[in-house]
Amino acid sequence: MKSAVILFPGSNRERDAARALKAATGRESEIIWHGETALPDGTDIVVLPGGFSYGDYLRCGAIAARSPVMEAVRAHANRGGLVLGICNGFQILVESGLLPGALLRNSHLKFVCRMQHLKVERVGTPFTRDYRQGQVVEVAVAHGDGNYLADPETLARIEGEGLVAFRYCDASGNHLEGSPNGSMNAIAGVYSEKLNVLGMMPHPENLIDPLVGGTDGLGLFTSIAGGARAA
Amino acid sequence: MIANQIPITPELVAQHGLKPDEYQRILDLIGREPTLTELGIFSAMWNEHCSYKSSRIHLKGLPTKAPWVIQGPGENAGVIDIGDGMAVVFKMESHNHPSFIEPYQGAATGCGGILRDVFTMGARPIAALNALRFGDPKHPRTRHLISGVVAGIGHYGNAFGVPTVGGQFGFHTRYDGNILVNAMAVGICRSDQIFYAAATGVGNPIVYLGSKTGRDGIHGATMASAEFDEGSEEKRPTVQVGDPFAEKLLLEACLELMASGSVIAIQDMGAAGLTCSAVEMGAKGDLGVELDLDSVPTREAAMSAYEMMLSESQERMLMVLDPAREEDAKAIFTKWGLDFAIVGYTTNDLKFRVKHGGEEMAVLPIKELGDEAPLYDRPWVPTPKAPVIAASDVPAPASLGKALLTLLGSPDLCSKRWVFEQYDHLILGNTVQRPGGDAAVVRIEDGPKGLAITCDVTPRYCENDPIEGGKQAVAEAWRNITAVGGRPLAITDNLNFGNPERPEIMGQFVGCLKGISEACVALDFPIVSGNVSLYNETQGRGILPTPTIGGVGVVDDVAKSATLAFKDAGEPIILIGETTGWLGASTYRAVIHQREDGAPPPVDLETERRNGNFVRGLIAHGKATAVHDLSDGGLAIALAEMAISGKIGALISALPEGIPAHAALFGEDQARYVLTTDDPEKVLSDAAAAGVPALCIGSTGGNALTLPDGESIPVSDLEHAHESWLPAYMSGALDVSEN
Numbered sequence: 019m020k021s022a023v024i025l026f027p028g029s030n031r032e033r034d035a036a037r038a039l040k041a042a043t044g045r046e047s048e049i050i051w052h053g054e055t056a057l058p059d060g061t062d063i064v065v066l067p068g069g070f071s072y073g074d075y076l077r078c079g080a081i082a083a084r085s086p087v088m089e090a091v092r093a094h095a096n097r098g099g100l101v102l103g104i105c106n107g108f109q110i111l112v113e114s115g116l117l118p119g120a121l122l123r124n125s126h127l128k129f130v131c132r133m134q135h136l137k138v139e140r141v142g143t144p145f146t147r148d149y150r151q152g153q154v155v156e157v158a159v160a161h162g163d164g165n166y167l168a169d170p171e172t173l174a175r176i177e178g179e180g181l182v183a184f185r186y187c188d189a190s191g192n193h194l195e196g197s198p199n200g201s202m203n204a205i206a207g208v209y210s211e212k213l214n215v216l217g218m219m220p221h222p223e224n225l226i227d228p229l230v231g232g233t234d235g236l237g238l239f240t241s242i243a244g245g246a247r248a249a
Numbered sequence: 250m251i252a253n254q255i256p257i258t259p260e261l262v263a264q265h266g267l268k269p270d271e272y273q274r275i276l277d278l279i280g281r282e283p284t285l286t287e288l289g290i291f292s293a294m295w296n297e298h299c300s301y302k303s304s305r306i307h308l309k310g311l312p313t314k315a316p317w318v319i320q321g322p323g324e325n326a327g328v329i330d331i332g333d334g335m336a337v338v339f340k341m342e343s344h345n346h347p348s349f350i351e352p353y354q355g356a357a358t359g360c361g362g363i364l365r366d367v368f369t370m371g372a373r374p375i376a377a378l379n380a381l382r383f384g385d386p387k388h389p390r391t392r393h394l395i396s397g398v399v400a401g402i403g404h405y406g407n408a409f410g411v412p413t414v415g416g417q418f419g420f421h422t423r424y425d426g427n428i429l430v431n432a433m434a435v436g437i438c439r440s441d442q443i444f445y446a447a448a449t450g451v452g453n454p455i456v457y458l459g460s461k462t463g464r465d466g467i468h469g470a471t472m473a474s475a476e477f478d479e480g481s482e483e484k485r486p487t488v489q490v491g492d493p494f495a496e497k498l499l500l501e502a503c504l505e506l507m508a509s510g511s512v513i514a515i516q517d518m519g520a521a522g523l524t525c526s527a528v529e530m531g532a533k534g535d536l537g538v539e540l541d542l543d544s545v546p547t548r549e550a551a552m553s554a555y556e557m558m559l560s561e562s563q564e565r566m567l568m569v570l571d572p573a574r575e576e577d578a579k580a581i582f583t584k585w586g587l588d589f590a591i592v593g594y595t596t597n598d599l600k601f602r603v604k605h606g607g608e609e610m611a612v613l614p615i616k617e618l619g620d621e622a623p624l625y626d627r628p629w630v631p632t633p634k635a636p637v638i639a640a641s642d643v644p645a646p647a648s649l650g651k652a653l654l655t656l657l658g659s660p661d662l663c664s665k666r667w668v669f670e671q672y673d674h675l676i677l678g679n680t681v682q683r684p685g686g687d688a689a690v691v692r693i694e695d696g697p698k699g700l701a702i703t704c705d706v707t708p709r710y711c712e713n714d715p716i717e718g719g720k721q722a723v724a725e726a727w728r729n730i731t732a733v734g735g736r737p738l739a740i741t742d743n744l745n746f747g748n749p750e751r752p753e754i755m756g757q758f759v760g761c762l763k764g765i766s767e768a769c770v771a772l773d774f775p776i777v778s779g780n781v782s783l784y785n786e787t788q789g790r791g792i793l794p795t796p797t798i799g800g801v802g803v804v805d806d807v808a809k810s811a812t813l814a815f816k817d818a819g820e821p822i823i824l825i826g827e828t829t830g831w832l833g834a835s836t837y838r839a840v841i842h843q844r845e846d847g848a849p850p851p852v853d854l855e856t857e858r859r860n861g862n863f864v865r866g867l868i869a870h871g872k873a874t875a876v877h878d879l880s881d882g883g884l885a886i887a888l889a890e891m892a893i894s895g896k897i898g899a900l901i902s903a904l905p906e907g908i909p910a911h912a913a914l915f916g917e918d919q920a921r922y923v924l925t926t927d928d929p930e931k932v933l934s935d936a937a938a939a940g941v942p943a944l945c946i947g948s949t950g951g952n953a954l955t956l957p958d959g960e961s962i963p964v965s966d967l968e969h970a971h972e973s974w975l976p977a978y979m980s981g982a983l984d985v986s987e988n
Contacts, residue, residue, distance in 0.1 A: 027494070027497075027498055027585065027586060028408070028494050028497055028498070030408070030409070030410025030497065030676065031410070031676060033677070034676065034677060034678045037678060038678075051584075068676075069408075069410065070407070070408040070410075070493070070494060070497075072494065073408065073492065073493065073494025073495075074408070074494075075494070128400070128671050129400075129403045129404075129407055129671050129672075129673070130670055130671070131407075131669075131670055131671070131672060131673045131674055131675060132670050158675045160407070160673040160675060160676065162407075221675070223678070224675050224676070224678045226678070227678070229681055229692070229696070229807060229808055230678055230679060230680060230681055230692070231675070231680075
């Protein structure tokens with residue numbers, strides 16, 4: 019299991035992502051500078067970490083999406099390689115066209131950091147094989163621009179093809195009063211058509227330890243590691 | 250461009266914040282009329298903010314030493330040894346004046362400045378806190394200031410990537426014209442890899458790093474050294490603009506550069522910018538400095554020497570580099586997209602020379618710029634002793650339960666969730682105890698060790714009795730660290746006061762320092778860094794004396810740290826410490842009776858230490874299942890917070906005898922804790938053996954908090970009261986005029 023975490027100027031959860039990958043795989047990730055044009059040979063998964071790449075200037079993720087390394091990430095995804103974008107990484111994935119939709123300013127216009135329940139909408143993907151269908155997990159959100167938006171046709175397609183990965187919900191898995199950001203259909207994460215690219219606003223990488231809020235996020239990383247072992 | 254040689258008129262001197270006798274001091278020192286640039290340099294070095302001219306004489310006697318102190322006050326931040334080859338670097342600093350004028354940028358750059366102070370010393374920041382004081386909720390500016398300050402702190406800390414894990418947040422009408430924004434940062438490094446400001450070696454290159462210099466923040470430190478008047482709004486251009494993205498790059502580049510071994514000395518450009526940083530590097534190293542401003546990266550055309558020397562543009566550093574490693578250093582900065590320019594050299598003539606366009610704009614004696622700054626022993630009068638108010642003289646409420654709900658939902662005691670949810674408090678994955686507890690607990694790397702961090706002061710105590718108030722601020726920080734199971738190690742202080750030219754304000758300052766000093770000595774809790782902010786005064790009305798104490802302790806195993814939430818039903822609740830029912834200067838009296846007078850609760854430091862050591866021992870031995878310190882609002886508020894947090898009720902069946910119930914529940918006697926345990930016999934017998942008062946007052950369970958008079962308040966009602974006020978107030982839904 020070989021993982022690469024991309025470091026853009028302004029990324030700030032690259033260590034958190036690398037730590038979660040290590041907890042699940044037992045191996046250190048390679049931290050790859052955004053100016054590189056190739057990924058290390060044999061990379062199984064690329065993680066675009068959270069942060070404020072380029073200070074969120076212009077639009078969140080817009081400048082990072084045009085970094086040299088993104089061509090290599092795109093080629094990796096086109097080959098069927100796994101790509102996980104968390105928070106700012108999700109924003110970069112939609113800005114680079116690897117995932118559909120857009121992420122706008124939170125509807126209440128404030129940054130929000132809190133614990134948040136999510137419903138696992140699709141199991142059996144490379145990212146969710148260790149979760150149960152409909153399982154409710156509690157992870158952190160920490161973002162100012164997580165308001166997921168897609169045009170009606172795209173939204174219908176995402177929903178129709180089962181590409182919604184996670185949805186914000188209450189502790190029982192029901193509709194949540196007071197969305198963290200105003201996302202359409204309470205969408206917290208989406209897959210690419212081939213299910214090998216996942217973008218999500220919440221931070222599973224910060225929930226890998228019972229001492230620091232719980233381990234509900236670890237399943238995502240053990241799923242990735244298990245898949246790589248099986249392959 | 251501003252000419253450098255212009256006649257220095259008395260008006261010009263006054264505009265630079267210098268008094269006539271201070272200007273005479275300059276003339277005597279250099280033996281001629283200064284150039285305009287030189288006058289600017291003196292104003293930057295000799296203002297209150299940078300020179301501590303009113304406070305220095307009183308700061309000298311503060312306890313700053315302990316075997317674990319690596320660096321006390323005088324550097325960018327304090328440093329303590331926490332064992333295992335690790336050191337903690339921390340400091341708190343105010344950004345009060347700029348935050349009042351322009352709350353978003355003022356607060357943001359306050360965070361930026363303190364983070365820079367910490368990583369300048371080679372430490373990676375792992376936690377940030379802030380202590381905020383705003384005016385009366387009814388004041389028309391208060392909501393605007395809160396939303397700007399909170400968004401500004403969030404904007405900077407969240408993007409920089411440091412968890413903001415705690416702090417203080419309070420209201421009082423005395424802050425209507427001067428809010429307080431005190432920002433604290435805590436970092437970690439190897440204890441043998443700490444970087445200092447003192448330059449060494451003659452002829453070494455002085456390198457400018459980071460963002461370009463602009464015209465923002467000129468005279469910022471001078472602005473922060475004067476009272477506000479009705480024209481203060483016009484001072485907005487003196488507030489700097491923050492760029493957390495640039496700071497994040499600067500952090501990574503600096504730490505990479507330090508690891509490469511090429512840094513000899515480093516100083517961040519904070520207050521008074523290039524002037525202060527260059528002078529300090531030279532003066533501390535007994536060297537001269539020669540700067541050539543033609544090499545300074547600027548973002549605006551035609552900046553004068555005067556403007557460049559006084560700009561407070563953010564995210565800039567000055568370093569003395571090993572000349573042999575210049576190219577490696579440059580490559581690191583180029584990689585991170587930051588400016589790198591050699592702007593001068595160290596010299597052996599102890600002069601501070603500034604050249605621009607081939608001309609010498611300033612030649613000043615470098616040591617004297619700092620050492621010969623004015624020093625005032627300002628007249629002061631002691632604060633008159635406030636009368637002790639007997640519990641029996643404070644009326645009881647019609648309903649204890651209703652009084653509790655009122656207090657829980659009052660602006661000072663209500664939940665600050667609306668604030669801390671705008672701060673990323675979870676990044677780095679080490680936040681073991683989040684905002685809302687007694688102290689934040691942050692694990693160090695993969696543990697098991699962690700830090701307990703807190704900010705404390707009770708301004709109304711300091712107002713009524715500066716000495717007891719000063720003691721209490723330190724004692725409460727010590728107690729909060731103890732309540733999570735930490736060993737308190739050291740503090741940083743941020744001393745916020747009014748105009749020191751008024752003897753009664755100076756009296757508050759002297760009194761608070763005396764109390765702080767006594768408590769630091771008695772609790773082995775030295776001061777390793779700090780900041781003084783005076784002139785927090787508008788049109789003759791000063792703030793409440795507010796010496797904010799930032800405390801740091803070590804938790805040997807974060808898995809054993811205690812939290813305040815009730816854990817299980819059926820656990821006995823034990824009150825530790827002596828209760829007399831002290832209601833003078835209490836929150837109960839302020840909120841219920843709108844009276845703030847009276848002597849504050851006395852602080853007995855020996856008792857504080859004995860009770861705290863006992864509680865820490867219980868936590869270490871796993872004998873306490875939940876622990877909370879008692880402070881504002883007393884026992885009733887502490888129990889309510891424990892119930893809300895654990896979603897478990899409690900039946901309170903006994904209170905200390907011979908005290909009116911409202912005084913026992915809401916009194917603010919010091920050195921007290923409340924805890925739950927599964928082994929009450931052992932706790933009570935150990936307490937008796939240690940000479941620590943301990944009383945079983947009830948047990949946990951059910952869905953309500955039941956008071957001794959039989960009144961029962963559902964936990965959901967407690968939570969609703971606690972959580973509702975701030976969001977409603979900030980949304981504008983609350984009619985505060987009737988509050």
